[in-house]
Amino acid sequence: MASCPAAQDGYDPRSFPPFAVTVDLVVLTIHDGALSVLLVERGVEPFAGRLALPGGFVQPDESVDDAARRELAEETGVELARNDAGGLQQLATYGAPDRDPRMRVVSVAHVALVADLPPARAGSDAAAVSLVDVAGALRRRLAFDHRTILRDGIEHVRRQLEHTSLATRFCAAEFTLGELRSVYEAVWGTELDVANFRRKVLASQVVEPIAGTQSTPGPSGGRPAQLYRATSSMPTEIDPPFRRPR
Amino acid sequence: MASCPAAQDGYDPRSFPPFAVTVDLVVLTIHDGALSVLLVERGVEPFAGRLALPGGFVQPDESVDDAARRELAEETGVELARNDAGGLQQLATYGAPDRDPRMRVVSVAHVALVADLPPARAGSDAAAVSLVDVAGALRRRLAFDHRTILRDGIEHVRRQLEHTSLATRFCAAEFTLGELRSVYEAVWGTELDVANFRRKVLASQVVEPIAGTQSTPGPSGGRPAQLYRATSSMPTEIDPPFRRPR
DNA sequence: TCAATAGTGTCTTTCAGACAATATAAT
DNA sequence: ATTATATTGTCTGAAAGACACTATTGA
Numbered sequence: 001m002a003s004c005p006a007a008q009d010g011y012d013p014r015s016f017p018p019f020a021v022t023v024d025l026v027v028l029t030i031h032d033g034a035l036s037v038l039l040v041e042r043g044v045e046p047f048a049g050r051l052a053l054p055g056g057f058v059q060p061d062e063s064v065d066d067a068a069r070r071e072l073a074e075e076t077g078v079e080l081a082r083n084d085a086g087g088l089q090q091l092a093t094y095g096a097p098d099r100d101p102r103m104r105v106v107s108v109a110h111v112a113l114v115a116d117l118p119p120a121r122a123g124s125d126a127a128a129v130s131l132v133d134v135a136g137a138l139r140r141r142l143a144f145d146h147r148t149i150l151r152d153g154i155e156h157v158r159r160q161l162e163h164t165s166l167a168t169r170f171c172a173a174e175f176t177l178g179e180l181r182s183v184y185e186a187v188w189g190t191e192l193d194v195a196n197f198r199r200k201v202l203a204s205q206v207v208e209p210i211a212g213t214q215s216t217p218g219p220s221g222g223r224p225a226q227l228y229r230a231t232s233s234m235p236t237e238i239d240p241p242f243r244r245p246r
Numbered sequence: 247m248a249s250c251p252a253a254q255d256g257y258d259p260r261s262f263p264p265f266a267v268t269v270d271l272v273v274l275t276i277h278d279g280a281l282s283v284l285l286v287e288r289g290v291e292p293f294a295g296r297l298a299l300p301g302g303f304v305q306p307d308e309s310v311d312d313a314a315r316r317e318l319a320e321e322t323g324v325e326l327a328r329n330d331a332g333g334l335q336q337l338a339t340y341g342a343p344d345r346d347p348r349m350r351v352v353s354v355a356h357v358a359l360v361a362d363l364p365p366a367r368a369g370s371d372a373a374a375v376s377l378v379d380v381a382g383a384l385r386r387r388l389a390f391d392h393r394t395i396l397r398d399g400i401e402h403v404r405r406q407l408e409h410t411s412l413a414t415r416f417c418a419a420e421f422t423l424g425e426l427r428s429v430y431e432a433v434w435g436t437e438l439d440v441a442n443f444r445r446k447v448l449a450s451q452v453v454e455p456i457a458g459t460q461s462t463p464g465p466s467g468g469r470p471a472q473l474y475r476a477t478s479s480m481p482t483e484i485d486p487p488f489r490r491p492r
Numbered sequence: 493t494c495a496a497t498a499g500t501g502t503c504t505t506t507c508a509g510a511c512a513a514t515a516t517a518a519t
Numbered sequence: 520a521t522t523a524t525a526t527t528g529t530c531t532g533a534a535a536g537a538c539a540c541t542a543t544t545g546a
Contacts, residue, residue: 017306018264021341021352060263060350064341093339093354095267095310104306106267106352108339178497196536198499203534215498221545222497239492240534246485424524442509444526449507461525467518468524486507499542506535515526 020105023068024055024146026091026153027076027112030170034133035186037150038076038117039142041128046101047143051132053150055107065090068110075129078114086235087169088112091153099145111153113169161187163241165206168230176215176225177201188244204238206231266351269314270301270392272337272399273322273358276416280379281432283396284322284363285388287374292347293389297378299396301353311336314356321375324360332481333415334358337399345391357399359415407433409487411452414476422461422471423447434490450484452477 027038039051054075058067068088073079080087088110095106117131132140134154138147160166161184168175170183181197184190201207213227273284285297300321304313314334319325326333334356341352363377378386380400384393406412407430414421416429427443430436447453459473 016266016303016349019267019304019352020262021265021267057262058265058341058352061343063343064339064352090338092336093310095304095354097307097309103262106265106304106310106354108341108352176498193536193538194498195500195538200535217497217544219545220496221543222495223499223543225498241487243535245536422525439509439511440525441511441527446508463517463524465518466523467516468522469516469526471525489508491509493546495544495546497542497544499540501540502538504535504537506533508531508533510531511529513526513528515524517522517524519520519522 017104020103021058021064022055022105022107023058023064023071024053024094024107024109024149025068025071025075025112026053026109026150027072027114028134028153028157028170029114029117029131030183030186031131031133033182033186034135035154035189036131036133037137037153039130039132039137040075041130042143043128050143051130051137051140051146052143053109053146054129058108064108068108068112072110072112076112076114076117078112078117084233086166086233087114089156091149091156094145094149096145107149109149109153111156113157113166115170115172158187158244160235162243163237165204165230165232165236165238168206169235171230174210174213174227174229176227177207178225180207180228184244190245192245200242204242206236206238263350266349267304267310268301268351268353269304269310269317270299270340270353270355270395271314271317271321271358272299272355272396273318273360274380274399274403274416275360275363275377276429276432277377277379279428279432280381281400281435282377282379283383283400285376285378285383286321287376288389289374296389297376297383297386297392298389299355299392300375304354310354314354314358318356318358322358322360322363324358324363330479332410332412332479333360335402337395337402340391340395342391353395355395355399357402359403359412361416361418404433404490406481408489409483411450411476411478411482411484414452415481417476420456420459420473420475422473423453424471426453426474430490436491438491446488450488452482452484 029036040054042048042050042052054071056071058064069080072088091109091111093106093108137150167180167183171179177198181192185192207228208231210227210229214224215227217224275282286300288294288296288298300317302317304310315326318334337355337357339352339354343350383396413426413429417425423444427438431438453474454477456473456475460470461473463470
């Protein structure tokens with residue numbers, strides 16, 4: 001069952017099985033205190049009427065990562081720099097032969113972490129786009145293998161919050177430690193001790209206070225909080241890791 | 247810059263940019279006490295004479311994961327079960343438009359952890375296959391973007407050893423704790439305290455002693471060691487994690 | 493005043509790392 | 520005896536988790 005010499009040495013440019021390559025996006029954000037995912041409603045068969053992850057073809061002249069960035073901008077209006085490794089990350093590639101009933105499609109799934117979505121996207125059918133909390137989305141029947149992709153993407157982000165500074169991606173440029181804590185609680189679905197959270201985050205050096213700034217308390221009162229910013233726009237490995245409770 | 251409705255709703259089966267999809271394998275093993283990678287020498291242009299990762303086309307009727315498993319069997323003789331999630335894992339997908347000068351190729355890289363390689367592979371040109379320690383391999387100029395893939399694969403395995411029971415994949419069915427420790431030391435390139443290693447491994451429950459068995463000491467003597475086996479053939483998350491020294 | 497959130501201090505348990513000490517083999 | 524490796528025991532410091540306490544706002 002050894003491969004022929006041509007296949008072993010390289011690729012024969014004239015005879016290869018043609019595939020379509022797409023990118024699918026798991027766009028996550030915190031909405032109403034819940035980790036939520038951006039889904040679009042399909043208008044055509046197969047899976048017409050079903051919710052699906054946004055995505056599209058990789059074009060002949062762009063890299064797979066560029067295609068993901070382009071699709072993110074088209075679907076959400078979020079523009080990311082090419083060297084911004086944090087907001088959009090490759091998740092995994094899904095390549096079962098029957099995952100699209102019409103043709104052979106290999107999809108490179110990505111996960112995007114966004115702070116908040118621009119209210120409307122010009123040139124796009126806004127009615128077909130919705131934010132669904134992930135628990136509800138996982139209970140639904142999604143198009144293609146998008147339920148599997150979504151599950152993997154959520155687990156990926158939950159792990160990443162333990163080891164990197166990526167939680168600040170869900171926050172605006174300036175945030176309080178309470179807001180940052182609510183990100184962890186929404187993603188992990190747990191409650192965190194306020195005092196211990198503060199100590200760990202400050203020790204990890206991923207945030208720095210903005211001198212002379214304070215939050216304004218909500219309508220129900222409360223002491224105003226110091227505002228912080230992320231020390232780096234790049235995702236940083238945090239040491240010691242920030243383990244989620246079990 | 248919005249995508250057209252057809253692209254948004256799905257894929258047009260008649261007009262898509264055709265891609266070749268390949269799998270590339272980072273086959274790692276411990277050889278002479280050093281973490282080593284399996285490389286093949288290319289016979290044809292481009293990159294003729296350069297060392298490269300083994301790999302090949304995904305066939306029209308097989309999944310991407312099946313293709314990786316097939317290529318692993320062809321290149322090394324190692325046969326893995328379909329439900330064996332540990333020995334062969336997807337790493338990442340590399341899709342820069344110019345990564346193959348002849349045509350558009352998207353490659354799904356995988357990492358394989360093998361205990362030892364069968365001495366010869368029938369039907370394959372054994373002379374073109376070599377085991378190179380990873381430090382040396384990373385210093386060489388490899389074909390395509392295989393140096394990047396190799397670097398990512400090594401880092402992936404180093405991380406996995408911290409969180410899973412995958413180190414036993416580098417060992418035979420029965421092994422001593424000293425052998426298992428030397429796996430960690432080879433992969434991480436560090437020395438580990440013998441006593442602390444023992445406590446952590448035994449507490450993690452990833453190995454179990456084989457009653458009534460002992461290793462036979464080498465020619466220079468030494469106390470014979472208890473033999474262990476992995477408690478599960480599946481990779482297990484270990485808690486607490488097993489952090490590598492910094 | 494109370495409710496709500498921010499921030500500080502401290503105690504206990506767990507765990508990682510260092511290292512001493514003992515055990516059992518080959519030479 | 521010496522060397523080499525396995526195995527056990529113990530100490531120390533760092534960090535996690537629990538939780539009491541104080542601080543500052545709005546209503």
